[in-house]
Amino acid sequence: MSDIISQYRISTAPYYRPVADEVELFQAAYSVRMPMMLKGPTGCGKTRFVEYMAYTLGKPLITVACNEDMTASDLVGRFLLDAQGTRWQDGPLAIAARYGALCYLDEVVEARQDTTVVIHPLTDNRRVLPLEKKGELIKAHSDFQLVISYNPGYQSLMKDLKQSTKQRFGALDFNYPAHEVETEIIAHETRVTVEVASKLVSIAERARNLKGHGLDEGISTRMLIYAGSLIVAGVDAKNACRVALVRPITDDPDMRDALDAAVMTFF
Template sequence: MTTQLYNVAQAFGVKAPKGLSIEGFADTTHPHIPPATPYVFRQGLAGIIAFLRDPAGDAFLLTGPTGSGKTSLVCQVANRLNWPVQSVTCHGRMELSDLIGQFVLCEGSTRFVHGPLAVALREGHLLLLNEIDLMDPAELAGLNDVIEGHPLVIPQNGGEVIRPHPKFRVFATGNSAGAGDTTGLYQGVLRQNLAFLDRFRVLQVGYLEPEVELGVLERAVPSLPQAVGEKLIAVANEVRRLFMGEADAGAELTVTLSTRTLVRWARLALTFRGAPQPIRFALEQALTARADPEQREAIHRIAADVMGDLWSGGTPA
C-alpha cells in the first residue's frame, strides 16, 4: 500500500509543533480502516503517535475503566491515517492459533486461512487486541517474538514464514494493566505474564473532561439542551468518583456511567420525555436496573440532588 504523510495538527485537530507529521496510508477505501466518528483527541495522542512512528520492539497497552474510550482512541487515530486495523475481542477460551490461523473445510477440501495476527503482520495493519486481560497468559506469551520484530513461523502451514511488515503494530486494551482485577468488578480478568507485559508501553485512559464530554453529548444528541447535558455529566462524574473509590470510604459502587451509558441516558431521556419522570425512567433503562437495590437508590439520590425539578417530573426538552 502507498504511504502518505499527514500533518498531525490538521489530521487530529490538536495543537502540535509546526511541521510535525506522521506517515499513514493513502488508500481511503480499505475495508479494515475503522469508520470515522466525531472524536476529540486528548490524553495519550502524543504517545500513540510516537509509538506508530517507531515502536522500537514494543507493543502498546491502553488501560482504564470501562467505557473510557480506549478502543475508540486507537480506532479513530487509525481512521485519520487510513491505517487498516485487525481488531479482535479476547476471551478466556481464545488460543494463539485463533490469531495465527487454522485449516478450514472449504468446498470439500481443507485450506489454511490466516488469522488476524498473520494478516496484520504480513500487510502492515494494526493488530488491536481488546480485553487482552481476559485471555490465557500462556497463549499470549506466543506473541513475544513477533512484538519484538521476529518473523512468524507457522508449522501447521508447512513451516510458512511471515516476516513483519514495517508498518505492523500491536495495540491492546484492558480494564486492568495486566496485574489482575483487585476490585472484583471485572469478572474473568487474569493476571498476565510479567515477561509479556514487559514488552508494552502503557497508557492510562480516564474518563473525558466535562467540557469535552459535553461536546460529545451535543454531537450525539443535538436536540438535548446544554443545561440538561451539563447536569447529566455532573451526575455521571459523581457516580464515577464513587465507582473509582475516590470517596472517603473507598469504592462504594460496582456500576458506573461510562460515556456510552451517558449518551444512552440522554437519548432515552428525550425518547421518554412524555413519561411522568423521563430522566429517572431513562436512567433506570440505561444503567440502574442492573444495579442492586442499595446502589440503585444511591445513584438515584445523586441524580435527584443534581437534577432538581427535572428529576421529579420536568421535561428535558
C-alpha cells in the same frame, strides 16, 4: 490482498476528543512501530481512540474481542476442511501482520496467558509471527502495529498480563474525561443540549465516587451516550437514566436507591 484488507479500513472519521497528548504520543509510537498498551476503565474511550488513530494514520484496523475461550489458533489461523480438501485460513493477527494493519486486542487479559504468548515474537525486534501448524514464518509488514487494552480495575492474580508481556509495550493511561470535556463529548455524540449533557456527567461523577464502596465500576462515558440518545428519542430523562445508567451497573436495592436519588437531584 486488497479485498482481504479493504474491509478493515475506516471510511469515515470517528469522533474523538483528545484530553491530553495521547494522540501525539501514539503517532510517535507508531512512527517507530512500538507496540502500545491502553489502560483504563470500561467505556472511557479506548476503543474509539484506536479507531481514530487508525483513521488518522490511514491504516486498516482489525479488532479482536478477547475472551477466556480464545485459543492461539483463533489469533494466528488454522486448517479448515471444505469440499476441495484442507485449506489454511489466516487468523486476525496473521492477516494484520501479513498485510500491514493495526491489530487491536481488546481486553487482552481475558485471554489465557498461553494464548497471549503468541504475540511475543511480534512485539520485539524480530517482528515475526510463526505459523507452526503451517510451517510458515510471517515477517510483519512495515505498517503493522499491535495495540492491546485492558482495565486495570479488573486485574487479579488470575487475570493479569505477565511482566514478560507488559514490558514489550509502551503504555497510555486512560480515564474518564474532565467534566467539561465529557459534557462536550456527550452533547456531540447524542445531540442533547449542553445543559442536559452536563447533568448526565454530574450523575456519573456521583456514581464514580461510589466505586469500591458498593459499586464495582462507575458509570462510563458509553453509558452516558446511551442515556442521552434515549432522551433525544423522546424518553423522559429520569426513565432514560434508570434504564441506561442505574439498572445496568447494580442489582443492590440500596445502591439503586442512592443512584436514583442522584438522578432525581439533577432531573
